[in-house]
Amino acid sequence: MTTRRQFIEKASLSTMAVTLPFASTFSSSVRKQEDKVLRVAIMGLGSYGTRVAEAMKDCKRAKLVGVISGTPSKIEAWKEKYGIPAKNCYNYENYHQIKDNPDIDAVYVITPNSLHKPHSIGVARAGKHVICEKPMALNAEEGREMIQACQEAGVHLLVGYRMHFETKTLEVIRRQRAGEFGKTLFFQGLSGFMIGDPKQWRLNRALAGGGAMMDIGIYSINGARYMLGEEPIWVTAQEVKTDPVKFKQGVDETITFQMGFPSGAVASCLSTYSMNNLDKFFLNGTKGFAEMQPSTGYGPIQARTNQGPIEAEHITHQTTQMDEMAAIILDGKSPVVPVDGEEGLRDLVIVDAIYEAVRTGARISLI
Template sequence: MDSRRDFLQKLAASAVTLPFLPITASAARNAFYGQSCQGPVLRVAIMGLGSYGTRVAKAMQSCKRAKLTGLISGTPSKIKDWQAKYNIPEKNCYNYENYDQIKDNPDIDAVYVITPNALHREGVLRVAAAGKHAICEKPMSVNARQGQEMVDACRKAGVKLLVGYRMHFEPNTLEIVRMRNEGEFGKVLFFQGLSGFRIGDPKQWRLNRELAGGGAMMDIGIYSVNGARYMTGEEPEWVTAQETKTDPVKFREGVDETIQFQMGFPSGAVASCLSTYNMNNLDRFFLNGEKGYAELQPATGYGPIKGRTNKGELTHPHIAHQTIQMDEMAGIILENKKPVIPVNGEEAVKDLVIIDAIYEACRTGKRQALSL
């Protein structure tokens, strides 16, 4: 068994000496993963083996173009469990002190950073310094300034920075974007985004300002911020916002409970959105145009996403969002594919600029001008 494993590892290593491989080398490389597919496979290490990292790893088992090949965690027991489950060799496992050593590991092309928000910046900067592509969970950082630092570092290192906007690849969402682009709704007039749920354990990191960078807006409200942009196809020119807090014990200073926010777009379209950690059953997008409408409900959950337009129900079958996301990101990284809706770091900085402005609007009570 050991000799067979060694042979396969050597076979895989010999197949990755060039960034763009001929078909014969790709076939050898894919054989290492027990997967038959066209083109090279993106080899990914996951940093942060928590609940969402677990979801991503499970979904990646169905990927054709991306495979889990490395682990980064501060919890040795998690690494052992994941090694056994996903057949990850010891040499591809790291902790938060030594993962800079991935620079010398040809089994890893990219690292998916799935740590608390405030740790994203350091993770991406170190991954870039190691010469590996970075995939970062959203929000990309806790403010736009840090986000831009991450974009600049990856550009300087010559690596790609992508962000985990899984909805940008979701089929029903993309069908609405297609219909809008082709003018089927006419002039867009209005968008509504409702994003919220009642959060549980008050001791979790999402309610810790130092780790989360805020509250509901950073976790769930960002879906409506981002959704307003890709559903209307425009960048907002201004934002206003109002914060409501009913439980200051659970939602301490700097941790937002509920924020209502409004945005205006160059065409005259407006958006009205809600972000909350204190109400359930809020996962809905609605787009209204002069000729028709589109609705998604649920709009951003793990699926299945359900939707309809003035022309009828949306019927695309459900596939795990993270499976589609990681296969599509493999194409972006390895073949420079261009997604319909961007998922790069620059896209994420725009969301952070808007979120910064939403917090400032809450603080001052004044409309904030935007230039994206």
Template sequence: MKSRRDFLQKITVTAFSIPLVSSLTPGVLARSTSFEKNDKVLRVAMMGLGSYANRVADAMKDCKRAKITGVISGTPTKIKDWQSRFNIPAKNCYNYGNFDAILNNPDIDAVYITTPNALHHSQCLRVAAAGKHVICEKPMAINAKEGREMIEACKKAGVQLLIGYRMHFEANTKEVVRMRRDGEFGKIMFFQGLSGFIIGDPTQWRLNYELAGGGAMMDIGIYSINGARYMIGEDPIWVTAQEVKTDPVKFKEGVDETITFQMGFPSGAIASCLSTYSMNYLDKFYLNGIKGFAEMQPSTGYGPIKSATHKGRLDLPHVTHQTTQMDEMAAIILDGKIPMIPVDGEEGWKDMVIIDAIFEAVKTGKKVEIKYV
């Protein structure tokens, strides 16, 4: 595969040849939102039917406000399987070449994009042009420029753009953020984020620069970036970063294996983080303030999240993250609900601005000032 453009052309040609397939606090419940049976339901088409799409779809079986009503895929056998599992009619099944036709499909309100990172931008623009809301997995794009174009396209089309930040709805995470906002930790001084695992199959798309736009930082390091922002409650204004690569065959040019990075915030707080594809058991957040602390390990895994503060353990009840996420996103789109921690396009764009700065810091070896423009 010579370039991203080659891939996009290849997938489009292939797609056109595929026919349509026939046929919060301790003591309260983890899911604080109650939904009435007569509330409107968000009808969602899943785009890209890989492992994560399956995880989301299975979790949505327990949703009260969201349901799977359509699919978009380049693989006919996957479409057939999903039709059977979720009772999806043939008229709601599309491929990558013809999904613009969702414009005329009243059974679909939103499209959840779970394809490789490099495809998010073009697919988001097409979904927005079709008048459907966009839910896009993180990272929202491969750089901040693409992210901004996605935001503007959705604004122009009058649809919402939400990013799949499932942790923003997780009970332990929300409780720690509440405590920080209420001043229970005092002035925040330091955050540590450790995000990593040993990646397997060397041929997967996550290790292909043309599809992933990077390596571990795009996939797992973004959790520490985003976590630092919502735990501290600020956006960083500078970053320094260092890269270590022990296997240049597996981790080719542009595909980062391990990056350590440091961020500075307007209040003076600092963050020290690690993103890696070559070490296991790295899923930890630690927040330090002058009056107390919070720690979470695991902090962003599928759960249950384990958490504690200077006041004792939290470990609030576990609910499948994607179930809560999709019910809450339905409330955002259908009811105008404002989430405790943002999940809109601007939130995703800020993470891309920071990732761009981290890559620049790695390349130059210099401290990079971050400007959100």
């Protein structure tokens, strides 16, 4: 006769026999998922490409495995420095051949702004995920073409918004969303520096698509959106140019611009290539404020609120960015603030409106 205790013991052993292999398989699958590494090629081996490559040395989920460059000497130097195999090295004429290279998952496009669209679309058509430096394109029309191309190719399109993963920035965003500052009514964004070499591509309209706004001003546009948690409904803007020789037609030196939001909040921002000591965000609400200075530099970021300083360990932004982007692509992770093509497009729509406001002197509606 089977006692109740014997029945329970047998049932327990039977259950273990069924569940333990499953638990082991589940644990193994989770571990394998976390062990996946995004294999990245960098396209454009200039100063920022080098910064990303150095930061990726400390990544856990992303690895530099390839390069694309128009300069043979740079390719040779990177091969040696980063241990990149020759089969993963391409130039701007043959990079489409990455389609046949299973060792590359994604390409980080860090070429001049005017090349973002053709290079990103070329990468997408080769079947590789696209990470594109900001601004995503020269204008909203180009941005839409990039989004469509990546959708058709079935690949991710991510934009290099490193601040969307920065710890202190995310803490300010958390507090704003939690209502700790009350109703947020005002944002100030100051973005600029004194630019050097007048012959660099950033001062070439054909390559940059503009001037300071396309390089540094976009930080204030993007910052206003994530700090206020809203999308603007109108913009106004004014341009000031003190050096028309250095800043030729179509290359903006300084633009001040304003944005209005559905809640009634307003943003007042400055984009310039003629002043240092800026890089400041200020958010004001009915119950408190947040101030960040520096707010978007390579770090460490300094942040404080009406309750005091925000403390957090500084981690190289590009290291965190690439690990988080790997999690988005490999695991389907959803970031607190988006970094996809649609996010890049929203900024481009505003940039287009700012330039239109400068040209016409009118208030430009965004709805």
